[in-house]
Amino acid sequence: MNLQVEINEEALQDIINIETGLLYPLDGFMRTRDFRSVIEHCTMANREVFTIPVTLDVPKEVYDAEPCQTLELLFGGEAVASIDVEDKYEMTDADIEKVFGTLEDAHPGVRKEHERSPYRVGGKTKLLKRELLDGALKPEETKRIFREKGWKTVVGFQTRNPVHKAHEHIQRLGLEVCDGLFINPITGWKKKGDFTEEAVIAAYEAMIKEFYPSDKVYMAGLKTQMRYAGPREAVFHAIIRRNLGCTHFIIGRDHAGVGGYYGAYDAHALARKLSEEHDLGIELLLTxxxxxxxxxxxxxxxxxxxxxxxNRVEISGTIIRKYIGDGRIPDEIMMRQEIFDAILKCGKVFIE
Ligand SMILES: [Zn+2]
Structure with a gap:
């Protein structure tokens, strides 16, 4: 009889994203060789750039079971996927520190990693419940949409905040360089206090309707968890956008950072280093x-x-969050009134 393991929503989302090709070249959860190489070198064992370990944690009794075999993966008690286990390994604190640059549990990515079992299994996954692919963002679809729009160059913009004037500046810059702008908000797990998916989408819908040339902008949500791994996650985000058909990707200040754990341009430094040493298949706009x-x-x-x-007045998602949280209206130099109105109208503004 096959062993069964209950998985959480994030693991299920990883399996869906592997299945669609979003996480290419992954065909399952990382085997030891790729895991070690990603941790040490930011590449898969074959030297292809990949910066974030995508792994499946299992309880110790499953990890200890011999020999390697097919595991049935349950979500809410229902069999949704399976993995042909090829090998296994532990994710240690040293590994976690290499990914996040810290071991402090105050870091949301580290805390989340510490809540998982350190025992990991690697191997090819199969999504059994195919209807889970409905509504998932698929590379074949985004590539088709970009082609139909006649865009030869597409710049991807990753966000977890409603659009403010600083992001608008960068997006317009992207549109000066590329045929199309792909706004791709993260709609998977985010930390408490972040803007809800509804607030982010409502803000961008208002922006596209009222201000942007609508035939040059496409928006679709990306369901994947935020790991807040700063520089490594910035490059990971670029790889995902390459897989979705973008030719360019914007990496801004403190991309995917949190709470001052990373230097403002650490993500630029890693992106520059990796794109000098490897062909990422996507051009990075380091803004x-x-x-x-x-x-x-x-x-x-x-x-x-x-x-x-x-004379600098700083503009950031964090500052805007604070304004709105305190019941104040952000200044028009930071956020357009139309966008602010759209956020308030959507109802649930912050993740609780
Ligand atoms: Zn000036």
Whole structure:
């Protein structure tokens, strides 16, 4: 009889994303060789760039069961997928620290990793419950849509916040360079206090309707968990967008960072290093932090304005979250009134 293991929503989402090709070249949860290589070198064993370990944790008694075999994976008691276990390994604190750059449980990604069993199994997965693919973002579909729109170049923009003026600045820059802009908000697990999926989507719908050239912008949500792994996650996000058919991807200041764990441009440094050493198959636009300058009286970056130290008004999702959380209206230099109204109208603004 096959062993059965109950999996959580994130593991199930990984299996769905492997099945659609979103996490190419993965065909299942990472085997030891690939896991070790990703941890140590940010590449699969075959030297292809991959920066985040995608692994399946199992209880110790399953891990100890011999020999390797097919595991039936249950979600809510129902068999939804299976894995042909090829090998197994432990994810240690040293591994966690290499991914996140810290071992502090105050880091949401580290805490989540610590809540999992350290025992991992690797091998090819199979999604049994095929209807779970309905509504999933599929590379074949996004590629077809980009083709139908006649876009030869597409810039991907990853976000977990409603659009504010800083992001708008970068998106317009992307549209100066590429035929189309693919806004791709993360709609999987996010930490408490982050904006809800509804708030993010409502804000972008308003932005596309009221301001952007609608034939040059496409938006679709991406269901995957945020890991807040900063530089490694930034490159991981780029790989996913390459798989979805983007030719360009924007990596901004402190991309996928959280709470000051990473330097503002650490993600740029890793992205630059990996794209110099390997062919990522996607061009990375490494953008500086846009801010409002009270002297230039517009949104600028330190590439285009000499008043970073003296006249800068910072704009970020964190600051906007704080404004709205305190019941204040964000200044128009940070967020457009139309966007703010759309956020409030959607009802549930923050994840509780
Ligand atoms: Zn200035």
């Amino acid at each position: 500086r932090e846009p801010y409002y300058c009270t002297k230039c009286k517009q949104i600028v970056t330190d590439n285009t304005c000499g008043h970073y130290e003296t």
